[in-house]
Amino acid sequence: MFIDFLIEQFNRHKDKDALVWNEQSCCYATLLIKINEWREFLSKKDLQPGTVVMIQADYSPNSVALLLALIEAKAIIVPLTESVVHKKSEFIEVSQTQVLIEIDGQDAVSYQVIADTADHEHIICLKQRQVPGLILFSSGSTGKSKAAIHDLKKLLEKFKLPRHAFRSIPFLLYDHIGGFNTLLYTLANAGCLVVVADRKPDTVLQAIEQHAVELLPTSPTFINLVLLSESYQKYDLSSLKTVTYGTEPMPESTLTRFHALFPQIKLLQTYGLSELGILRSKSESSTSLWMKVGGEGFQTRITDDNILQIKADSGMLGYLNAASPYTEDGWFHTGDLVEQKGDYIRVLGRQSEIINVGGLKVYPAEIESVLLQLNFVAEAEVYGEKNALIGQVVCARIRLNEQMAMEDKKAIKTKIKQHCKNALESYQIPAKIKFDEHSQFSARFKKQRTLSGGL
């Protein structure tokens, strides 16, 4: 009953491709068969409603069918991908996983019962509501991963409204709210998911050319990597209509460069959180970081200190391993500092990442954007370091382009500071610049942040 709207849609589009996986197409008729096979399998295993089931998998016909069959079976689903496999035992413990289902790269399945009961109050609440659930872990780049638990019935509601069908690459991972959103959006509108083996620029761009992909939901970091690698010169990307970006602040310089290269591709910013789902958003234009966020089921407000708060009908019940983050009147404090212009907002950065230089605020994203304007800078991360004199100072960790790596560092620093001086106030210019040859992004193609020194 929870996935009836999807099943109806699949039945109407039996011949259409639902997924392209391992270079093979899987049509909606096949997906329906697989869903039924999984439903039989789960009923043979006597899987009870409210059982916490971890799925360790990547996108594939089998993992998608299993996810839908588990929703129908009212399971509480914990998706897990290779990128966080080192945290698997922690995640099993926190989520109180009872059954572990693994689907490997060849689509082979293993099923393992690992615990009898799950008794967290939020899990019991979902059982009482007789609804399926979803547990998502935050990336936890700056601390422990928090487990957000959702009522899936509520989360599915917004996908019932028909929208445009796209051929889309599920770039964001299977265990990420953005990935879950791409998956459900695409299936609910009988679009097609083009699954990529990895997320290297060449692999992704080749898949766009080969399978006429129209929509790429991705991260600013990936867009920056595509620009750097210049791989886009090798492929025909004319099918690509829309690129959406979210998960972290977009450097304005990256946005401008991408748009100059691909003026026909619409660039849209998305806004979402593993705690609330993805909001509907509308960018002012392809080169603008201003956007409207909200849509049915979401209300927004901005606090006196400019932090975005959201009230969502589909918001999570709470965390399994942290106190409720909701305000007394039920709003979620995002921790994102925003600027407002009429109906539009612009995210300046995480409140916790803002650097305070003698009482003046510095937003890392703004400085990173200026650093990335230099063609010899491949990646830049800006962070604060404690300073006894003025609280914090601005520091930058920079990865240079390969051809610059051997140049005199002192001369490069002077060039960087000179460039910053023309674009920034003196307190915003990185006082310390370090060079590092390592890439700065995580398995989720999100910039990895150095812990701020704090005040």
Add this chain to the structure above:
Amino acid sequence: MITEQQITDVIYSVIDQMNELRDQNLIDKGLQTPLIGQRSQLDSVDLVNLLLGVEEQLEDEFDISFVVANEKALSLKNSPFRTVKTLTDYLTDSINQ
């Protein structure tokens, strides 16, 4: 062991680098150049940059790791950051201790 002259040279070299980025209000290179206070050409951000520059150069050239703007320096009755000379004296003493 690092000499007073070596430390003064480090400070001057950092001042040179800072002046390269300044169009006006160039910082004088002299022992009596004030680093703080009304007569100083440096604002607080400049001072921090000067001290961080000195730290960096001490590390690069002499392999000396020393946080110049530390709590102790800030709590001294007579600030070591008054002039190039007082900063030199403070650093020479602290590092050679």
